[in-house]
Amino acid sequence: QVQLLESGGGSVQAGGSLRLSCTYNQRPTYIGWFRQAPGKEREGVAAIHTLITVPYYTDSVKGRFAISKDNAKNAVYLQMSSLNPEDTAMYYCAARMTSMSGARWSDAGGFTYWGQGTQVTVSS
Numbered sequence: 001q002v003q004l005l006e007s008g009g010g011s012v013q014a015g016g017s018l019r020l021s022c023t024y025n026q027r028p029t030y031i032g033w034f035r036q037a038p039g040k041e042r043e044g045v046a047a048i049h050t051l052i053t054v055p056y057y058t059d060s061v062k063g064r065f066a067i068s069k070d071n072a073k074n075a076v077y078l079q080m081s082s083l084n085p086e087d088t089a090m091y092y093c094a095a096r097m098t099s100m101s102g103a104r105w106s107d108a109g110g111f112t113y114w115g116q117g118t119q120v121t122v123s124s
Helices: none
Strands: 004-007 010-013 018-024 030-036 043-049 055-057 065-070 075-080 089-096 118-123
Touching: 004 089, 018 030, 018 089, 018 118, 030 075, 043 065, 043 075, 055 065
Parallel strands: 010 118
Antiparallel strands: 004 018, 018 075, 030 043, 030 089, 043 055, 065 075, 089 118
């Protein structure tokens, strides 16, 4: 069973930056970052294949967020810059054990294991 642990959340002012970390005990095929704001559906933010550098981003974070990995540390990172209040949410790290095979990368149902989340709050 894959265990995931997120860290790095916090409170920042608009325009600021944060880096989220996700560590895992067994390497999955993909690691994804999802977020859920109060009253909103969970949405995929970014994902990356753990062996090849194939990142995916939702449109609203392109150019501002960067997902990266360190296989030696069993870790995936989400560098978030130019944060705005709309980025405020609980951020979750999730592990997908299979290839995408034409599936939408942002489909949360394709991710089997989930961390407990880390809160990101951006104030204006």
